[in-house]
Amino acid sequence: MTFQAADTLRALPIEGQPPARFYSLSVLEELGYGAISRLPHSIRIILESVLRNLDGTSVQESHLRELAAWHPKGTRDSEIPFVVSRIVAPDSSGVPLLADLAAMREAAADAGMDPAAIEPLVPVDLIVDHSISVEHAGSSDALAHNMAVEYERNAERYSFLKWAANAFSAFRIFPPGTGIIHQINLELLARGVHQKDGIAYFDTLVGTDSHTPMINGIGVVGWGVGGIEAEAAMLGQPIYVVAPDVVGVELVGTPRPGILATDIVLTVVQALRARKVVGKFVEFFGAGVTALAAVDRTTIANMAPEYGATLALFPVDERTLDYLRSVGRKEQELAALEGYFRAQGMFGVPAAGSIDYSDTLRIDLAAVEPSVAGPSRPQDRIALADLKDSVRQLLQAKTAAAAVDVPSSETSLRDGDVVLAAITSCTNTSNYRSILAAGVLARNAVRKGLHAASHVKTSFTPGSRAVTEYLKAAGLDTALDNLGFQVAGYGCATCMGNSGPLAPTIADEIKRRDLTVAAVLSGNRNFEARIHQAIKANYLMSPPLVVAFAIAGTTAFDPAADALGVGADGAPVYLADIWPTDAEMAEVLPYAVDPNNVLRVYAAPPENPLWSALDAPAGDLFTWQQGSTYLKRPPFFDGVTRDIPAQSAISGARALAILGDSVTTDHINPGGSIPAESESGQYLISLGVAPADFNSYISRRAHDDVMVRSTFANVRVRNLMVPEVGSRTLHQPDGAPMSIFAAATWYAEQGIPMIVFAGEEYGNGSSRDWAAKGPRLLGIRAVIAKSFERIHRSNLVGMGILPLEFLNGQDAQSLGLTGDESFDLPGDLAAIQPRQSVDLVIHRKDGTTQTVTLRARIDSAIEAAYFHHGGILPYVLRSRLDQQTTA
Numbered sequence: 001m002t003f004q005a006a007d008t009l010r011a012l013p014i015e016g017q018p019p020a021r022f023y024s025l026s027v028l029e030e031l032g033y034g035a036i037s038r039l040p041h042s043i044r045i046i047l048e049s050v051l052r053n054l055d056g057t058s059v060q061e062s063h064l065r066e067l068a069a070w071h072p073k074g075t076r077d078s079e080i081p082f083v084v085s086r087i088v089a090p091d092s093s094g095v096p097l098l099a100d101l102a103a104m105r106e107a108a109a110d111a112g113m114d115p116a117a118i119e120p121l122v123p124v125d126l127i128v129d130h131s132i133s134v135e136h137a138g139s140s141d142a143l144a145h146n147m148a149v150e151y152e153r154n155a156e157r158y159s160f161l162k163w164a165a166n167a168f169s170a171f172r173i174f175p176p177g178t179g180i181i182h183q184i185n186l187e188l189l190a191r192g193v194h195q196k197d198g199i200a201y202f203d204t205l206v207g208t209d210s211h212t213p214m215i216n217g218i219g220v221v222g223w224g225v226g227g228i229e230a231e232a233a234m235l236g237q238p239i240y241v242v243a244p245d246v247v248g249v250e251l252v253g254t255p256r257p258g259i260l261a262t263d264i265v266l267t268v269v270q271a272l273r274a275r276k277v278v279g280k281f282v283e284f285f286g287a288g289v290t291a292l293a294a295v296d297r298t299t300i301a302n303m304a305p306e307y308g309a310t311l312a313l314f315p316v317d318e319r320t321l322d323y324l325r326s327v328g329r330k331e332q333e334l335a336a337l338e339g340y341f342r343a344q345g346m347f348g349v350p351a352a353g354s355i356d357y358s359d360t361l362r363i364d365l366a367a368v369e370p371s372v373a374g375p376s377r378p379q380d381r382i383a384l385a386d387l388k389d390s391v392r393q394l395l396q397a398k399t400a401a402a403a404v405d406v407p408s409s410e411t412s413l414r415d416g417d418v419v420l421a422a423i424t425s426c427t428n429t430s431n432y433r434s435i436l437a438a439g440v441l442a443r444n445a446v447r448k449g450l451h452a453a454s455h456v457k458t459s460f461t462p463g464s465r466a467v468t469e470y471l472k473a474a475g476l477d478t479a480l481d482n483l484g485f486q487v488a489g490y491g492c493a494t495c496m497g498n499s500g501p502l503a504p505t506i507a508d509e510i511k512r513r514d515l516t517v518a519a520v521l522s523g524n525r526n527f528e529a530r531i532h533q534a535i536k537a538n539y540l541m542s543p544p545l546v547v548a549f550a551i552a553g554t555t556a557f558d559p560a561a562d563a564l565g566v567g568a569d570g571a572p573v574y575l576a577d578i579w580p581t582d583a584e585m586a587e588v589l590p591y592a593v594d595p596n597n598v599l600r601v602y603a604a605p606p607e608n609p610l611w612s613a614l615d616a617p618a619g620d621l622f623t624w625q626q627g628s629t630y631l632k633r634p635p636f637f638d639g640v641t642r643d644i645p646a647q648s649a650i651s652g653a654r655a656l657a658i659l660g661d662s663v664t665t666d667h668i669n670p671g672g673s674i675p676a677e678s679e680s681g682q683y684l685i686s687l688g689v690a691p692a693d694f695n696s697y698i699s700r701r702a703h704d705d706v707m708v709r710s711t712f713a714n715v716r717v718r719n720l721m722v723p724e725v726g727s728r729t730l731h732q733p734d735g736a737p738m739s740i741f742a743a744a745t746w747y748a749e750q751g752i753p754m755i756v757f758a759g760e761e762y763g764n765g766s767s768r769d770w771a772a773k774g775p776r777l778l779g780i781r782a783v784i785a786k787s788f789e790r791i792h793r794s795n796l797v798g799m800g801i802l803p804l805e806f807l808n809g810q811d812a813q814s815l816g817l818t819g820d821e822s823f824d825l826p827g828d829l830a831a832i833q834p835r836q837s838v839d840l841v842i843h844r845k846d847g848t849t850q851t852v853t854l855r856a857r858i859d860s861a862i863e864a865a866y867f868h869h870g871g872i873l874p875y876v877l878r879s880r881l882d883q884q885t886t887a
């Protein structure tokens with residue numbers, strides 16, 4: 001008898017609630033599909049989606065059998081279609097995503113299709129949270145001023161979003177000032193379990209932001225994807241998953257007093273990055289998990305991209321229910337959630353040995369010490385006690401044995417000084433324990449008579465208005481205000497580079513004396529030039545430490561030996577004197593778990609006259625305004641017909657850049673302010689835009705002429721073909737130095753294909769579509785690296801760029817590449833298959849040749865299809881046109 005998914009349907013009795021049914025994984029095990037009860041929870045959740053969505057076409061029984069038979073040490077070539085419940089997106093990727101959909105509607109209309117048929121088939125929540133910039137800080141009116149600036153700069157983008165909210169029925173828009181996407185996801189959007197048509201099923205999602213795994217902290221499977229991949233999912237394509245390794249992390253012990261989630265997560269990041277979990281799933285188990293509140297778990301899950309994991313799942317247990325209760329979930333919903341997870345055999349923290357993992361790692365929470373990370377990578381953890389020595393070594397390396405800079409007579413600014421301190425980012429502002437600790441420390445500091453150092457720009461950008469609700473209730477807001485940490489915005493700001501300007505005197509002094517100054521922030525990323533282009537050292541730390549370092553004014557600070565400052569009584573004040581005690585924390589914690597905080601914020605959001613006043617066009621098709629410097633019809637459907645294009649062999653290619661290890665998507669496509677001297681800046685000036693009105697690279701992502709010029713425009717990018725740092729290269733064969741954009745333009749005009757070479761971890765960082773879209777528009781055909789980060793590799797394939805991996809420890813350096821070579825990738829690229837070997841022929845300037853074998857990092861059959869179509873967007877459009885033809 002043919003298997004039917006309905007055979008596994010069982011009743012889900014929840015007392016006092018309407019009857020529901022669910023697809024039972026235990027019944028699937030009884031039917032002989034394998035030891036499902038020993039599978040990792042993440043695999044089981046995806047398995048339920050496959051079971052529930054069996055349709056015999058895109059989701060088949062063979063997929064079900066393959067995933068149910070997942071083996072911890074098995075080969076990883078099974079491609080599983082995963083249908084998610086919903087999608088979330090910030091405006092940074094959501095605006096260009098919607099622009100692509102608008103352009104797809106036009107292309108569909110040109111092909112005779114009803115443009116309204118291009119419509120998301122799953123719910124999409126778009127949160128406008130990445131456009132707030134800390135232009136004003138340290139004052140009671142900073143929030144109002146920053147929002148006014150935000151609307152003035154982004155009115156055109158926001159009007160486009162209002163059009164989209166009307167044109168696409170599946171889109172819900174959260175306007176600016178609501179909060180950060182991941183905290184809103186936790187507080188409001190996540191359900192844990194959905195019910196539709198009497199069927200209960202797991203809440204699952206993908207998000208177009210790499211920190212989407214924050215939701216894993218409350219047991220929801222979700223991860224970050226590129227916007228182009230999300231577009232395919234919106235339009236009916238499953239997310240295709242090559243069943244991964246799953247690494248089990250056993251947590252043991254209990255954190256010592258004073259240890260916060262930031263200290264734990266920096267320890268986890270360091271350990272798992274060293275364990276090489278890139279592209280793998282991570283799950284936490286063991287007795288130590290129960291010692292962590294759900295908000296601490298979400299902090300750890302949030303930084304999954306920093307250790308490279310696709311997701312970082314915590315189990316659903318009583319702590320999960322406690323958190324959901326604290327953000328206003330009703331008891332009947334919590335009963336349904338617990339009942340469903342119990343019915344699936346997945347409620348509670350797994351014990352050691354109960355689940356089969358590909359690998360395991362043990363972390364003792366009792367051994368975690370106060371920590372920071374920096375100066376430029378989140379995995380570079382430094383024990384707080386060792387920070388002063390680390391800073392000294394950094395400055396000694398800078399001066400190459402010369403004396404450390406001595407301040408001039410007109411200023412006290414020194415190398416190592418903190419010039420920016422920000423309580424910011426989804427990672428920690430979503431954690432009420434960390435925020436309350438900052439508030440208590442601030443209160444204690446103010447009582448001692450301490451102040452923030454005068455050269456430090458201080459700011460506070462929470463992830464939700466609920467944060468200010470509980471701070472006010474606890475009486476901690478005024479102390480933070482007194483130290484300069486007034487709320488400057490509700491959104492993702494300093495952590496993503498929207499830190500705003502430094503005081504002109506400070507900025508001038510840094511530039512004139514080439515000072516190595518620092519930022520301290522409670523964020524998740526501190527990549528080169530990301531936080532502020534003038535700040536060379538950036539340290540991640542907990543919110544209370546951000547406050548402490550703002551007071552100290554320097555990173556060359558030993559908390560055991562050095563005083564933070566002098567109190568009102570003339571006595572030195574040390575960090576231990578003001579650090580929150582367990583008793584102080586216990587006193588204020590109840591204010592944060594009052595569900596009315598969240599219920600008030602979302603039941604009656606504040607009046608937003610700026611949003612209400614925006615005009616928005618109507619209709620199924622968007623009208624692009626000629627001469628706009630923010631919105632331009634994307635070119636990705638230009639010339640796309642129903643026929644699949646030829647994929648010609650790559651011949652006579654030139655190296656546009658030869659890069660080293662840990663090149664981030666920020667290096668490939670920066671997200672902060674646009675320098676006037678950059679290619680994008682000069683282009684905007686040519687259009688009559690004043691530098692003061694440039695806004696950020698992120699805000700210009702729906703204009704390809706601006707964005708193509710931003711590719712590899714990071715001021716800290718290191719192209720090994722040239723001696724200087726910055727967006728420079730050598731045009732070949734003449735060897736003329738010029739900008740990367742200028743060289744790429746010249747090569748494109750000559751019909752010469754381009755290749756980029758890189759080292760380990762190419763493309764780590766944000767899930768930034770333009771880090772693949774920009775190279776595609778420049779004319780880059782292939783990227784050859786020692787290894788790729790997951791999302792960026794997928795984005796390259798999604799834009800029709802071939803990712804290739806060196807083998808046997810080879811790289812550009814071992815091959816002696818200098819950039820004056822030419823390269824061939826012979827063969828029929830239209831027939832390329834997943835993981836196949838590809839030959840690279842190197843033609844050197846002296847006339848010799850060398851052939852090197854590479855591996856194609858097209859990892860699945862669906863990715864091969866995307867590549868053959870020239871990218872995921874043409875693939876989806878052709879699929880929709882074919883559906884119309886066969887309908």
